[in-house]
Amino acid sequence: MKLLIVDDSKFTQKVEGNLFKEVIPDLEIYCANDGKEGLQKYSEIHPDLTIVDLLMPNMTGMELLKEIKDIDEDAKMVVVSADVQEKVKQEAYDLGALAFVNKPINKAKIEEILNIVGM
Template sequence: MTKVLIVDDSVFSQKIAANLIKKYMGDVELSFANDGEEGIELYEKLKPDFVITDLLMPKLSGQELIRRIKAHDKFAEIIVVSADVQKNIREEVEAYNILSFLNKPLQDEKAQLICNLMREKIHG
């Protein structure tokens, strides 16, 4: 079973992401963190196959979350879904070799893209 950690300070965004991923991915185990600090803790505890994260969060930003996860596991598969589309931020985040960077809101088409990316990584 594919394990996915969703890190977003918006419970509404978490629910949308969860519903769409279940819809297109099927058999998936979802976990949720409400900020970057909780995201780090859960990443280390659960060892998820994929992390879907927002960038703008309290306590620890998505950029810092990505930096720390990648320092711990350079092969971590991270997908960013964020309303923060500043060019310099996007370039900084993409330099960490993330799987994808998508703009919020997350809708069917973007969720299908995420699920296809995850399937490609799982099945080679």
């Protein structure tokens, strides 16, 4: 399984990657530092699951969700963000996110994500 983590924090990329690896040891993990790089990597690797932060330079997470859905309507995307506003969550769902998980992330939230997306 291929996982793409799109977050401008290297620390968050590492933490999320390690937590996913605990649950799925043979996981291939790819990271992108902003939405623009995330879209490029998505197009190259076609991940099974994409984790998206919302607040990033060059292209926001919301813009990334829209761009990915435009090229792959079956994309499995989950937002992991510190933003807890209901209107923000609803916009993410409207753009194709399957789940919206609040930071910080932990192993239980990883398992919840995988359950929601059917993995």
